[in-house]
Amino acid sequence: MENMTGTVPSSVTPYSEFKNHIGEMVTIKGAVHNIRDMSDFAFIIIRTARELIQCVYSPEFSDYRLDEKLVEQCAVKLSGKVVKSETRDGSERYELQIHSIDVLSTPAAIPPVVISKKQINCDLSVNLDYRPVTLRNPKERAIFKIQEGIQRGFREYLSQQGFTEIHSPKINFAGAEGGTNVFKLDYFGKQVYLAQSPQLYKQALVPVYERVFEIAPVFRAEHHDTSRHLNEYISMDFEMGFIESFTDIMNMETGVLKYIMELLKKEYAPEIELLKVEVPEITSIPCIRFKDAKDMCVKKLKNITDMKDFEPEEEAFLGKWAKQHFNSDFLFVTHYLSKKRPFYTMDDPEDPEVTLSFDLLFRGIEITSGGQRIHDYAQQVEKMKKLGMNPEEFETYLMLHKYGAPPHGGLGLGLERLTMHLLGFKNVRNAAMFPRDINRVTP
Ligand code: ATP
Ligand code: MG
Numbered sequence: 377m378e379n380m381t382g383t384v385p386s387s388v389t390p391y392s393e394f395k396n397h398i399g400e401m402v403t404i405k406g407a408v409h410n411i412r413d414m415s416d417f418a419f420i421i422i423r424t425a426r427e428l429i430q431c432v433y434s435p436e437f438s439d440y441r442l443d444e445k446l447v448e449q450c451a452v453k454l455s456g457k458v459v460k461s462e463t464r465d466g467s468e469r470y471e472l473q474i475h476s477i478d479v480l481s482t483p484a485a486i487p488p489v490v491i492s493k494k495q496i497n498c499d500l501s502v503n504l505d506y507r508p509v510t511l512r513n514p515k516e517r518a519i520f521k522i523q524e525g526i527q528r529g530f531r532e533y534l535s536q537q538g539f540t541e542i543h544s545p546k547i548n549f550a551g552a553e554g555g556t557n558v559f560k561l562d563y564f565g566k567q568v569y570l571a572q573s574p575q576l577y578k579q580a581l582v583p584v585y586e587r588v589f590e591i592a593p594v595f596r597a598e599h600h601d602t603s604r605h606l607n608e609y610i611s612m613d614f615e616m617g618f619i620e621s622f623t624d625i626m627n628m629e630t631g632v633l634k635y636i637m638e639l640l641k642k643e644y645a646p647e648i649e650l651l652k653v654e655v656p657e658i659t660s661i662p663c664i665r666f667k668d669a670k671d672m673c674v675k676k677l678k679n680i681t682d683m684k685d686f687e688p689e690e691e692a693f694l695g696k697w698a699k700q701h702f703n704s705d706f707l708f709v710t711h712y713l714s715k716k717r718p719f720y721t722m723d724d725p726e727d728p729e730v731t732l733s734f735d736l737l738f739r740g741i742e743i744t745s746g747g748q749r750i751h752d753y754a755q756q757v758e759k760m761k762k763l764g765m766n767p768e769e770f771e772t773y774l775m776l777h778k779y780g781a782p783p784h785g786g787l788g789l790g791l792e793r794l795t796m797h798l799l800g801f802k803n804v805r806n807a808a809m810f811p812r813d814i815n816r817v818t819p
Contacts, residue, residue, distance in 0.1 A: 695740020
């Protein structure tokens with residue numbers, strides 16, 4: 377064998393290059409997505425990583441002889457001549473006149489769901505049951521290409537802003553977010569928990585790197601079957617030190633979101649077009665205090681009984697309000713009640729009943745919670761005690777405070793939630809590649 381040089385030889389021509397090869401022979405590799413036999417000729421659609429390429433078979437110009445062995449989902453290497461094709465809208469398209477087809481593999485069975493139609497036409501549960509197959513449908517895969525763009529934008533922007541990417545452990549000694557939705561795990565006879573968030577670790581890394589971020593799965597034992605909760609989701613988190621105010625975090629998030637939306641428009645245009653995504657224009661994001669938002673909800677909506685938090689219909693109302701008054705798809709709600717925020721949240725020194733925290737609503741649903749954290753040791757211990765927690769159990773977490781930490785804060789942004797609302801889905805499962813919910817752990 378020869379030495380490895382790091383160059384993977386490519387014998388294929390990407391579709392984007394076809395315009396430079398009109399009239400020439402090129403080779404592509406892909407899956408047979410669809411065959412439309414027109415008796416004396418046939419359209420064979422090849423699915424590559426991001427495109428559908430129309431290829432035309434005719435005994436007139438093909439050395440290859442089409443027979444029943446070539447079926448949808450065959451993996452092929454195909455050579456053909458590039459020709460400009462007719463389009464109804466006058467846009468430039470290219471197709472291949474097939475010269476030869478080399479069948480690299482043949483499926484053992486016909487897919488259980490038709491994937492070569494414009495979209496998957498079956499119930500969501502069936503779609504999810506056959507996910508490895510249904511994701512091959514161009515619209516389905518476009519969802520997760522866009523999701524990739526969101527993560528990429530988050531990573532790129534924060535890297536540019538001096539953040540360090542981290543990975544925190546997912547098997548933990550304690551839950552970070554409180555509540556009953558923590559998964560317990562038997563760890564060689566000892567009880568441990570699956571991470572509800574990277575909170576305790578990202579904070580610990582602020583005195584180390586000052587600014588950190590993580591994109592990773594987190595686990596929530598949601599006991600209800602809702603359209604917005606998964607039991608495992610991807611959390612995009614960041615934490616930043618030396619903040620002047622908790623609004624620094626909101627400004628940073630605004631910057632992240634602007635960057636993500638621009639990136640999507642620039643580099644994910646085929647998917648945006650395919651899914652007809654309305655990418656929000658962000659110039660600035662309006663803010664409202666929790667109390668003011670609550671007063672407005674109570675005035676405008678009937679039967680509001682929970683004065684400490686929002687019901688989904690209140691969030692939806694606030695989303696519409698932000699659109700009407702500020703023409704914004706986003707709204708920051710700030711100063712949530714201290715009682716309703718986790719133990720690490722900093723209370724407002726001007727009014728300890730409320731916190732220096734916020735949620736971000738996107739089109740009327742929460743996608744982010746964030747805020748300033750307590751950095752003082754005595755203050756954090758006292759708050760834990762007040763909440764009935766035992767500070768000794770959090771000894772390793774409290775090292776952060778004990779040995780000195782700058783003022784800091786951060787946030788968690790649910791990737792599937794953001795994708796769901798960007799794409800206008802009613803159910804978060806549409807925006808999860810292999811969702812985990814109360815009834816589903818497969819595929
Ligand atoms: P909610 O009130 O919507 O249940 P939360 O306030 O319990 O969410 P946080 O701990 O604030 O959730 O998590 C931060 C973000 O993570 C949320 O704003 C949301 O985008 C996302 N998120 C939280 N729980 C889930 C879940 N079970 N499935 C999918 N995304 C979630
Ligand atoms: Mg929240």
